[in-house]
Amino acid sequence: MTLYRDSALVLRTWKLGESDRIVSMLGQESGKIRAVVKGVRKTKSRFGSRLEPLSLVSILCWKGRELDVVSQAETIELFRAIREDLDRLYKANIILEATEQIAQERFSEPELFKLVVRVLRILDTDNPQMLLGSFIWKLLALQGYRPQMTTCVICGSSNSKVGFDAAMGGVLCGEHANGRRVSSEALDVISKSLDGRLAQILKIENSPVVSETESLALRALESVLERNLRTVRSHIIRH
Numbered sequence: 035m036t037l038y039r040d041s042a043l044v045l046r047t048w049k050l051g052e053s054d055r056i057v058s059m060l061g062q063e064s065g066k067i068r069a070v071v072k073g074v075r076k077t078k079s080r081f082g083s084r085l086e087p088l089s090l091v092s093i094l095c096w097k098g099r100e101l102d103v104v105s106q107a108e109t110i111e112l113f114r115a116i117r118e119d120l121d122r123l124y125k126a127n128i129i130l131e132a133t134e135q136i137a138q139e140r141f142s143e144p145e146l147f148k149l150v151v152r153v154l155r156i157l158d159t160d161n162p163q164m165l166l167g168s169f170i171w172k173l174l175a176l177q178g179y180r181p182q183m184t185t186c187v188i189c190g191s192s193n194s195k196v197g198f199d200a201a202m203g204g205v206l207c208g209e210h211a212n213g214r215r216v217s218s219e220a221l222d223v224i225s226k227s228l229d230g231r232l233a234q235i236l237k238i239e240n241s242p243v244v245s246e247t248e249s250l251a252l253r254a255l256e257s258v259l260e261r262n263l264r265t266v267r268s269h270i271i272r273h
């Protein structure tokens with residue numbers, strides 16, 4: 035078996051048998067990794083507690099055929115401010131779940147790792163309102179999802195862009211928008227997010243465009259994944 039070292043963000047964990055755990059991580063070089071942590075629930079496990087969701091760790095792993103095996107783990111960053119604030123934690127859980135769903139196993143995506151860690155660092159220090167919405171649009175753009183933003187997806191008209199439908203793949207004109215209305219500010223934010231102009235967008239504060247962009251982004255993500263996100267659904271049920 036080969037041994038490898040990487041920096042990785044823990045996305046999700048599952049119990050495995052009596053005392054082991056499976057950890058899903060996004061490695062800087064390795065892409066999405068699923069690895070077994072042995073004896074994590076025994077008190078003598080030295081590093082098991084470091085492998086909790088939302089921890090950035092330095093790992094040493096044995097490569098396995100299906101699951102790798104974690105040999106060592108050291109904490110790099112814990113994102114403490116996120117863990118202590120329910121609003122930030124909710125956003126972080128969506129970020130982790132979306133990343134876990136969209137990343138392909140053992141497919142190296144250093145750009146994706148860079149984006150997710152950068153966004154979590156911003157959330158940890160600053161929590162700008164537009165962060166979650168713009169992250170999701172950028173995440174989708176990285177995966178090749180490019181909605182048509184300048185002409186109506188049905189008729190090709192560029193006269194009036196008043197609607198948006200994620201599943202149809204872009205903007206809609208006045209004639210074809212029906213109930214799928216969207217503000218021009220939200221369309222502007224989506225375009226800028228897809229282009230990665232994060233710094234510019236993050237200055238937008240507390241306006242209806244924040245929630246509009248966020249819900250359009252979540253709908254687009256769910257249509258790309260063809261499933262609902264657990265985090266979003268459980269949040270809606272709770273409120």
Ligand SMILES: [Zn+2]
Binds near residue numbers: 186191208209
């Ligand atoms: Zn049209």
